[in-house]
Amino acid sequence: MSNANLIQAVRGPVMMITLGILLAIDHFGQFSFGRTWPLLIIVFGILKLAERAAAPEGPGYPGMPEGGKV
Amino acid sequence: MRRASIVGPLILIAVGVLFLARNLFPWLPLFDFLADYWPFILIAWGVLRLAEILFWAVRRRALPVNGISGGEWVLVILLCVIGAGAHAAHHSSWFPNGRMRIGGLEMFGEAFDYPLAQQTVAAPKNARIVIESFRGNARIAGSDGDKVVVSGRKSIRALKQENANTADQASPLQLVVNGDRVILRTNQDRVGDSPSRITEDLEITVPRGASLEAVGRYGDFDITDLGGNVEVVSDNAGVRLQNIGGSVRVDTRRSDIVRVVNVKGAVELKGSGSDLELQDVGGEVTIAAKYSGTVQFRALAQPVRFESDRMEFAAQSVPGQMRMSLSDLNASNVTGPIRLNARSKDVQILGFTQSIDLTVDRGDIELRPAAAVAKMDVHTRSGDIDLALPDQAKVQLAATTDRGEITNDFNPAFEGRSEGRGATLRGSGDGPRVVLTTGRGSITVRKASETVAAVPAVAPKPPAVPRAPSSLKPVEQ
Numbered sequence: 001m002s003n004a005n006l007i008q009a010v011r012g013p014v015m016m017i018t019l020g021i022l023l024a025i026d027h028f029g030q031f032s033f034g035r036t037w038p039l040l041i042i043v044f045g046i047l048k049l050a051e052r053a054a055a056p057e058g059p060g061y062p063g064m065p066e067g068g069k070v
Numbered sequence: 071m072r073r074a075s076i077v078g079p080l081i082l083i084a085v086g087v088l089f090l091a092r093n094l095f096p097w098l099p100l101f102d103f104l105a106d107y108w109p110f111i112l113i114a115w116g117v118l119r120l121a122e123i124l125f126w127a128v129r130r131r132a133l134p135v136n137g138i139s140g141g142e143w144v145l146v147i148l149l150c151v152i153g154a155g156a157h158a159a160h161h162s163s164w165f166p167n168g169r170m171r172i173g174g175l176e177m178f179g180e181a182f183d184y185p186l187a188q189q190t191v192a193a194p195k196n197a198r199i200v201i202e203s204f205r206g207n208a209r210i211a212g213s214d215g216d217k218v219v220v221s222g223r224k225s226i227r228a229l230k231q232e233n234a235n236t237a238d239q240a241s242p243l244q245l246v247v248n249g250d251r252v253i254l255r256t257n258q259d260r261v262g263d264s265p266s267r268i269t270e271d272l273e274i275t276v277p278r279g280a281s282l283e284a285v286g287r288y289g290d291f292d293i294t295d296l297g298g299n300v301e302v303v304s305d306n307a308g309v310r311l312q313n314i315g316g317s318v319r320v321d322t323r324r325s326d327i328v329r330v331v332n333v334k335g336a337v338e339l340k341g342s343g344s345d346l347e348l349q350d351v352g353g354e355v356t357i358a359a360k361y362s363g364t365v366q367f368r369a370l371a372q373p374v375r376f377e378s379d380r381m382e383f384a385a386q387s388v389p390g391q392m393r394m395s396l397s398d399l400n401a402s403n404v405t406g407p408i409r410l411n412a413r414s415k416d417v418q419i420l421g422f423t424q425s426i427d428l429t430v431d432r433g434d435i436e437l438r439p440a441a442a443v444a445k446m447d448v449h450t451r452s453g454d455i456d457l458a459l460p461d462q463a464k465v466q467l468a469a470t471t472d473r474g475e476i477t478n479d480f481n482p483a484f485e486g487r488s489e490g491r492g493a494t495l496r497g498s499g500d501g502p503r504v505v506l507t508t509g510r511g512s513i514t515v516r517k518a519s520e521t522v523a524a525v526p527a528v529a530p531k532p533p534a535v536p537r538a539p540s541s542l543k544p545v546e547q
Contacts, residue, residue: 008135009133009135010123010137011136013138016119016138016146017120020114020116023108023109023112023150023154028106
């Protein structure tokens, strides 16, 4: 099990929390969602980046199932 | 096999609890609560899911490929749409009636009218009239007698005459004297599941010295000639007060108009509404409320404080007038010190005295102090500033624009300088400090005598206040 899998699994919940926080700020705080939405893209990008960094080197794609030992 | 998430069952339980609470405690403002706090459902959902996944990762269980499945995202989007709609409906005063009435039975059936027999009780001295939770229009007037007299009619919307009759009998109008209080009960809540079907139009005559506490949920209050204090709490009503001897407190949720004319005591306003008119108030005015329409002040003798989430205004008194909408503020003849803090407003204040402290995010500012000039602090992030000073005024001026020009038609001795795309203008000497800054916009300092329209010495006479209609209209739902 690699960290990349973990980060990929965590991506959905983290995006959802971010969305919730932005909407809460929209309702109670200074900044409207219309101004803060790009943060969603930034968070998504950071998560993708982290996933890529955590993925094993070599050909293949991030999140590719790892082979077992022979 | 991977275990299913814990969040699904939790959401089911939460929805069940919510509906149960709605059925058991119908008076709880659950809708209002959810309209504001629904984003925290998303946060809680995400946090639970995150904790679960981390827990699985620590236990070295198989992880799901996606933390949140496509189906869940569909639910989330649905929640966002409903939540945003509820929030918008909850926070806008133009939304009819504020609450969505689904299953609008009100539209069917017909209205049955029942005259209310006139009721009279002798009022104790300095009586407090209490009107309990009430739906309909009420006209309350002080008179010379010492009796409380109530008359009017009741309108019940029902599918059948029998249903209306039952509802009528279940909701008698009661007038009860309790100590120094005279309580008017409409008992509209006693009727069935949909109390909104009953409305009453009441004419209430009370002794002139009485004070009043009224709680209404729908309909207008029209209150005149009372010597005591008046307190009105209303969910959805126009409130008109005239000739009140005591102080006035009004708390509204979604009123189309609040009009307060000729009050001897203090005025305190809370809540939200559309239009506000205040005129001839002898006491202090404190407003902590949002008005989406036009706010007008005239002849306020004591300090005025107005705060909402978008702006803040304070002045020592407003002998002249002030008119304010979402985008503009026009005032003339205002006694300072004046403090104004607003996000986006074009501001014009003519003929003010004492100091002024003015900050707006966006908006043009036009100022013409009265004969005596005091300290001025004027800031805008984006907008032009136009200051017309009395010809002989002496000031220490510091004007700065980061991007724009400064025109000096006041005193050629002032030192102007261009700096990059901006400019500064300095004038030293004795006299009060005048600081003008704009992030982006031009600044003009000129002589008042050379400006086109001179300041009117006296505020124009306000138009007469319209009389209330002599007969009451039924509430339209």
